[in-house]
Amino acid sequence: MPKNAFYAQSGGVTAVINASAAGVIETARRHPDRIGKVYAGRNGIIGALTEDLIDTSFESPEAIAALRHTPSGAFGSCRYKLKSLEASQAEYERLMEVFRAHDIGYFFYNGGGDSADTCLKVSQLSERAGFSIQAVHVPKTVDNDLPVTDNCPGFGSVAKYIAVSTREASFDVRSMSSTSTRVFVLEVMGRHAGWIAAAGGLASDATTPIPIVILFPEVPFDQERFLARVKENVQRWDYCTVVVSEGTRWPDGRFLAEAGTRDAFGHAQLGGAAPVVAQMVKDAFGYKYHWAVADYLQRSARHLASRTDVEQAYAMGRAAVELALAGASSVMPTIVRESSSPYRWSVGHAELRDVANVEKMMPKEFISADGFGITDACREYLVPLIQGEDYPPYHNGLPAYVTLRNVAVAKKCPEFKLKK
């Protein structure tokens, strides 16, 4: 009997993580001689710990194919970090117990840096425990912060969403600036790295110039220079668009969003960085403003996914299975950029020890000298990642996203209490 596979989604979900799931499951199904069932963790690794497994063999080929165009985590995801083998010994032992009970020989973990680390530990531990699990990490993060791989599945679609939305909203402000809104502020994700904010800069190009000021988490906020730049743009263009990362900080390290706002009960402020920046501009110059906070809309916007991103997400899932079938473990498939223009990429792989817990920051040379924009090098890197559209099918005016049956696997192990 071939060994079964375990697949789980980890951390914040993306518009294309299910495309990776489809890549894993469809590829596994093509190798019934080598891989038995694919069990998915309900709500990520928690499903493995609580033995809450989903038998994906109950899902039709059509349902699995539909994962390719369905955003977010079809099996549920979780924020639950396993720490070192020592600190989380009970959990790792529990994973071994469940995996052994369900004859798991393959562990596919779809997530970011933390989950790469968990994946590595599962591989190491299974060897020590005397029954080998081939553990392969499938890269995913909207933050684009995994090392080795040229980019992370999930990021390209957020980047496309932010670039398109910034262009569209800028057209709106431009229309209204004579008597109404002068400054539009869009807040985007990215607490540590400005990759997503940088994508806002793509909204402006040679054929469609737009005055955009970007506030990066990498650049300490300089209020005076920022206000001067906004004023300059409004004087020259009649309007200005600001893309602010949620992670933008004052020089003393506080987030902009912590600017001292309190509600009537004295609770710390409710708003984000966008209203703070907008109000600051209003106070300085009286410009009428509008602001938006994209929040989950940006990372779930499968309706506007990048075709490149969808293809790469699927390819990472497929490659993970193929790597395992080729005998590899403690690895992660990667996206290798062969050329930017024309864009060509291939699938490579990295050792998990080189990936786990390493964060890839934006290179300094991607941020313009004034700190408010992106360089040509950044543009050259980003543009390929938003190429192409990959629309979901629609039914009754809405995207036909699949909800899986998610049939539970019968439990075989004693109960396990999660640490809260």
Add this chain to the structure above:
Amino acid sequence: MPKNAFYAQSGGVTAVINASAAGVIETARRHPDRIGKVYAGRNGIIGALTEDLIDTSFESPEAIAALRHTPSGAFGSCRYKLKSLEASQAEYERLMEVFRAHDIGYFFYNGGGDSADTCLKVSQLSERAGFSIQAVHVPKTVDNDLPVTDNCPGFGSVAKYIAVSTREASFDVRSMSSTSTRVFVLEVMGRHAGWIAAAGGLASDATTPIPIVILFPEVPFDQERFLARVKENVQRWDYCTVVVSEGTRWPDGRFLAEAGTRDAFGHAQLGGAAPVVAQMVKDAFGYKYHWAVADYLQRSARHLASRTDVEQAYAMGRAAVELALAGASSVMPTIVRESSSPYRWSVGHAELRDVANVEKMMPKEFISADGFGITDACREYLVPLIQGEDYPPYHNGLPAYVTLRNVAVAKKCPEFKLKK
């Protein structure tokens, strides 16, 4: 020599107002024997007052055709309300002066209730002034609040954007609810009427059920019942989505967004209704939340326009010119619903005296008895309006939206100072 036409965009712009512009200009160009040039007002009616006219004949057929897929106001719009003939006498006389100087025989005004009123007055005044202008209003408003017409161009695309975004973000929350976010709050436009908020309800249907609580401006906010409903949903579904209209109010009439939040300097709060609602849920139950404010993103999202909406917007522009050519004035083309299922509509028209300054509210029977959802009647009304997709062309991963040349017409009149 045939008379020239004047076209202007008024008030908040939409994803499809330029499709109406294309309808006007392309139709006018097919009748060179009857209509001379089409002059557009730069920044709406202000362009007429300051004699800042744009000669659209310099735009290529390709550029005008591209208006059909370009959001926002290609000639600029403005918020500038002309009042009664008495109160705004100088402005109306100025309009006559400019229109006479540029041999304007047709006035096409693309806007909401206020601009319908202006349009009516221009028609009346031109008759009194002894040179007849055929004034035809072209309906436009994301708020869907014009009477007589079954719906307003601009609304269908916002409705589609909010319905799709609500579904996508709900999938995200559903994925994360086991360990992270339980409640997602999306703030949408609609200060007076809940049409846009109602569209959020479309995200949930028989095949894709989603627990959504809608807060309408029409329903005084009942905090206790709201919290109970959110808790009920979280207990049953593990998560809950809230769509809150910016116009939602406490029973005493204050907006939710005015909930007493103050910044460090004592300024009134910066945030909107979404963070207030999210914090309220957190305070009551401790549920982790996320919130988004769609703001301009929702009304500029041409990338996700409703095909029905685009076709109707174009049809209204074309019909406006055809009405004028048929000799009509003081009228507005309308959308007439022939049947909901299958959806069939035709073009009718209304007298402006029946349209001007009348606001169409949501019928009471469109809001569910508990005040937190939409009824089947509402669904039957809304669903056709979001039918079909009409994607713009893309270049380099971004929508190829047109920016017109907007060549100025030589001025012929003395200067005119706008009232501030």
